[in-house]
Amino acid sequence: MSLPKLARLPSARLLTSVLPHHQLLLPPLSPLTIPCRTKIQQDYRRPGQPIQKEPPLNFNFSKGIKNIKKHFMLMKDEFFGRFVGPQGKPLIEHILEQNLVIWEFRGPESLKQWTVSSDQEIGGQSEAHLKMGRNVNTCFLHGKLCTTTPRDGETRYSGYCNMRSKIPKASFDRKKHYDWTSFNTLHLRVRGDGRPWMINIATETYFSHQKDDIYTYFLYTRGGPYWQEVKIPFSKFFLSHRGRIQDDQHPIWLDKVNTIGFTLGDKAEGHFQLEVDFVAVCKDYAHTEEFAYEMYERNPKN
Amino acid sequence: MSPYVLVLLLFTLGLGTTLAFVSSHWLLAWVGLEINTLAILPLMVRNHHPRAVEAATKYFLIQAGGAAVLLFAGVTNAWLTGQWGIQQATSPIFIGVISIALALKLGLAPLHSWMPEVFQGLDLNTGLVLATWQKLAPLALLFQIQPANSPLLIFLGLASTLIGGWGGLNQTQLRKILAYSSIAQLGWVVLVVQFSPSLATLAVLVYIVAAAATFIILKLVKSTNINMLAVSWAKSPALVAMAPLVFLSLAGLPPLTGFMPKWLIIEELSKQGLGPAATLAVLTALLSLYYYLRITYAMTLTMFPNNFSGVPPWRLRPLQLTFPLACLVTGTISVLPLTPAAIALVAL
Numbered sequence: 101m102s103l104p105k106l107a108r109l110p111s112a113r114l115l116t117s118v119l120p121h122h123q124l125l126l127p128p129l130s131p132l133t134i135p136c137r138t139k140i141q142q143d144y145r146r147p148g149q150p151i152q153k154e155p156p157l158n159f160n161f162s163k164g165i166k167n168i169k170k171h172f173m174l175m176k177d178e179f180f181g182r183f184v185g186p187q188g189k190p191l192i193e194h195i196l197e198q199n200l201v202i203w204e205f206r207g208p209e210s211l212k213q214w215t216v217s218s219d220q221e222i223g224g225q226s227e228a229h230l231k232m233g234r235n236v237n238t239c240f241l242h243g244k245l246c247t248t249t250p251r252d253g254e255t256r257y258s259g260y261c262n263m264r265s266k267i268p269k270a271s272f273d274r275k276k277h278y279d280w281t282s283f284n285t286l287h288l289r290v291r292g293d294g295r296p297w298m299i300n301i302a303t304e305t306y307f308s309h310q311k312d313d314i315y316t317y318f319l320y321t322r323g324g325p326y327w328q329e330v331k332i333p334f335s336k337f338f339l340s341h342r343g344r345i346q347d348d349q350h351p352i353w354l355d356k357v358n359t360i361g362f363t364l365g366d367k368a369e370g371h372f373q374l375e376v377d378f379v380a381v382c383k384d385y386a387h388t389e390e391f392a393y394e395m396y397e398r399n400p401k402n
Numbered sequence: 403m404s405p406y407v408l409v410l411l412l413f414t415l416g417l418g419t420t421l422a423f424v425s426s427h428w429l430l431a432w433v434g435l436e437i438n439t440l441a442i443l444p445l446m447v448r449n450h451h452p453r454a455v456e457a458a459t460k461y462f463l464i465q466a467g468g469a470a471v472l473l474f475a476g477v478t479n480a481w482l483t484g485q486w487g488i489q490q491a492t493s494p495i496f497i498g499v500i501s502i503a504l505a506l507k508l509g510l511a512p513l514h515s516w517m518p519e520v521f522q523g524l525d526l527n528t529g530l531v532l533a534t535w536q537k538l539a540p541l542a543l544l545f546q547i548q549p550a551n552s553p554l555l556i557f558l559g560l561a562s563t564l565i566g567g568w569g570g571l572n573q574t575q576l577r578k579i580l581a582y583s584s585i586a587q588l589g590w591v592v593l594v595v596q597f598s599p600s601l602a603t604l605a606v607l608v609y610i611v612a613a614a615a616t617f618i619i620l621k622l623v624k625s626t627n628i629n630m631l632a633v634s635w636a637k638s639p640a641l642v643a644m645a646p647l648v649f650l651s652l653a654g655l656p657p658l659t660g661f662m663p664k665w666l667i668i669e670e671l672s673k674q675g676l677g678p679a680a681t682l683a684v685l686t687a688l689l690s691l692y693y694y695l696r697i698t699y700a701m702t703l704t705m706f707p708n709n710f711s712g713v714p715p716w717r718l719r720p721l722q723l724t725f726p727l728a729c730l731v732t733g734t735i736s737v738l739p740l741t742p743a744a745i746a747l748v749a750l
Contacts, residue, residue, distance in 0.1 A: 186572045194574050195629055195700060281575065282629045307456035353453050355522065355575065385633075 147252040174271035204378040205239040218261040223250025228261035242373040264361030280354035285384045288330045289377035292321020298363040304356035312342045315352040335389045351391040414441035422539035428476030439465040457523025464516045471503035488546045507540040510558045511565035521581035530617035534610045545599045562589025567689025586690045594667045600748040605663035612652045615730035631701040646698040651734045653694040659737040
């Protein structure tokens, strides 16, 4: 599963390559009737990109039976977990816990919870790979960043790699969310190569229709052989939409967190590597800041 | 938000409820309900936040749906019988559809699923308005319709008390707990509305006072989670000492005020020959009591073993709602001895 294609709305001229032929005979579209962006993003093929054929339907009966068993087991755990407490944990644990490790890389199975992507989706040449570290207790994200823009006539910038966690799923592939309201700090143990990374947290945006809203902060790695323990309060995360920092800021709400991701986009060509031991959340009682950024009045009258 | 816009919205909120109160025509009642819905939506999205937008979206869809069903029933009744008057409707099917529409607007079980999510997305001020003021208009209409569908209202009431108690058990978010509490309390109101509207009015008034006290307490200690309650003793020790009484009053424990409506409702149900319904309602109140006790435990009865090495949280600021809170807490805790006076007052 890869990130959705980062396509901008194409110009009207390019629409002719998107719309079916019979629609070309219709009167030209006015700006008010431009087709919806999601449709374009699904069907739009950048110039030079190969045509992706749909994979053939693969019907596997035994796999289906296994999946059904898996989902019913999950449903049973959820049902009986309610008798233990919220989210299957006793309430006293919810009240007393100060640290919670969300992701730790202790085996190859842990890598399946993450998705790696790069600008190859938009025609770039960066590479990113994820594997277990040498001591099998960490994950190792490495690759090569390439800022060469794809030659499609419309992309102006390129060069990013990303590692993003998958959305947690309940039984029957229903979307679940992380509830981190008991915590106020993100705690990571990483070993980088001195490059600045971005940590992106995505919350539930189904009803707000702003699915590209992401809360971002920076992770400055030190490089070198020593591990780095990073604690970032959630009050420091700022809102951005499709890479642009928004004027109307608000603190991140932690009751419905979907994914966390690490992105490298520092415009420096060359190899990179990042080793992650664990990603945890913790509660720092000394940190009482609610939001790190002041909100100024926009468009003041004077 | 501009103060002019805020005042306009608050006045519109009042206008909508007043219209629903004074109307004797289904169309005017529908207008009042819709004005109410439209007035609170900007208040809900005052903070431009995805969760607030989610809450407003869900609230709008539910309330618009309920109002549409209500209008549909009113128009159909007028078409079939020629009657638009609220108190002149007698057809059981019509009364049933109206009851379901109003149950959807109130958040009674089994039409309650929207309430916890909507409350979770709001700040405590707007949540207070939603839990108290927004219930008045649909309840006013429910009180006026003729009691032709006894089993339906009993079912709605019992389901609400049961689901309101059960659903709140597995919550750590205080706003969701208060949403389930609201469902349960309105279940008690609906149980008795067809037998004694004055008693239902008393129950609503006691609930509004107690819910307002609860919301203001949570706002003062700035807690939206059970964990945050654990450190509220440092913010306001006196408030933390009074808060358990408010929560237990909501649970309906004597000798607090919250016991008054529950006691009178059980008495009325027994007089009407609904002993099993009364028993079930009492048993489901125990479920609600459990999560109120849990909140009390987290807030007051336990000193959690967490190191407090940092700066203590802020103290009460000068301009807080301390006077209204004092009045509401007094009303929530100590009005039980005035039960005969309260009954006489609502029976007027």
